[in-house]
Amino acid sequence: MRERFGRVLPWLLGVLGALAFIRLSNEIFPLILLLILPAGLLAKRLSANRRAQSRERAAQWLNRAFLGFFSLYLAVALAFLLAGLAPALAHAIPSFHDALHRAAGGVEERVEIVARNNAFDTEQLTVPGGNVEILFTNLDVGVDHNVGIYSGEAAERDAVFRGQVITGTDSITYRFRAPPPGTYLLWCDVHPFMNGKVVVTGAAGGSDDQHSSGLAGLAGRIAAASHGSPFALARTGHLVVPAGEVAANYMFSAIILVLAIVLVRARSRDRTARLLALGMVGTAAVFNAQAHVAFDVIPSPLLSSAHDTFHVVSGVAFMFGLLLFPDGQMVPRITGTARRPWIRWVARLALALVAVIVGVMFVADFHGATPGGYIAFFGIVIPAAGVISQSFRYRHADTEEERQQSRLLMWALAIPLLATLLVGGLIAAAHVLQGTPQGAADFSRTVFLIFPVLFTIIPLTLVVVLVRYPDRDWCRERHWDRPPAEPPAIDPRHRRCGVGVRASPKAPGAPGECAGVRASDIALRGARRLLARPRPVPDR
Structure with a gap:
């Protein structure tokens, strides 16, 4: 019982931490950025002085805490998306709309x-x-x-x-x-x-469905929002989002959420994967025009805080994740010299100050408040930062495989960057030639229609790099890198597919593989075979 509680406790703390972070992120975000670097350096120093067994125990504890944080973060994003989808379904299905009004009693x-x-x-x-x-x-x-x-x-x-x-x-x-x-x-x-x-x-x-409570109030708010949302109009330019755009936006959100879950499942202990997964979840929630109708369905301060958190976290997490990809180290690495070791500390202090300044800018002039902020940050700043980082890695790569990783990601980042500049230039030129200025509503509609399609390329490429170029530390995580209690037995039924390693049932305390682990292993191995480079056939 005590051992089970010890496993669940980090997960619960992660859930509570996510709830507090979502509620207070706008107020404490600059402080978080200020403390990230000192906390990371302190954790690295403390970890270096610990024994290997103690470090492994701490890593497991932090991994469970992150999974709890990610679980609640993902659940809130799903609630935001589903709350926005319900009015669209009521608008498209008259019988559902009438049933909602009957349930609300309005x-x-x-x-x-x-x-x-x-x-x-x-x-x-x-x-x-x-x-x-x-x-x-x-x-x-x-x-x-x-x-x-x-x-x-x-x-x-x-x-x-x-x-x-x-x-x-x-x-x-x-x-x-x-x-x-x-x-x-x-x-x-x-x-x-x-x-x-x-x-x-x-x-x-x-009856006022907007302010009544309970299921009747929720049904009334969904029915009312199906007729149009002034709040969504101010944010996205749509009073009622067209059905085709709703389908495209939710297809984008579903793809990004699935990729985030796959990334956490494959590399839950890697900090780069964690950052990218958090960025993907926030992006799936905010780059969806219909999802913003959720504010009329669930009028809660927590939902508003979650929306702002999705904006801030998705931007910062994606940018730092691309800078750290794939090895989790910043480039260029400033280490100082034997005579001047203080250079490293000055560089790190400068990085911390830049992070704080960026955080203050996020809170003071929130980038998600206007469509221009979407384009500037997600369409230009993030891809440009990733291209600069990967180009440096490409020039200083030790192996051809590392160069191929950097080359593939640079192309994936360059395409949205160039497409954003091209589309923005064409739209501006068209309005100049017509002599009519582009309104904010038209610009918002263009952003929510085009930008999710362009931004899908980056997460897809990250997963392709993960599948095509598997890293040993990531792919052999969990049970693969743990020494079994005794030599593992090979199940004859699994010899041909290569996933047959399982713990011996006679080994005391050796956990067996569950069906979910085996299924995910088979899926990842099958995807790697599909994306693997063809081997040259020798001449005979």
């Missing part, structure tokens, strides 16, 4: 408006707060009209709700969550001269 207030002779039948449309239905009837034969609600002035208006365009004669029912009480613009997007004003009152006719 009643949508209906108002009517008619378009006749290229004009609305009213100059002011009054709607209550909460869930709203607008029955729009277009009586102009063969003419397109719609109903749009905007905030701001006519010259610089921001969309709150943009209804589907219909051709007369026809009618349609718009369902959406009313914006905060106030006065807004009533607008036809096809004929701007058809306009008026919309007054949103503070009273809601039905």
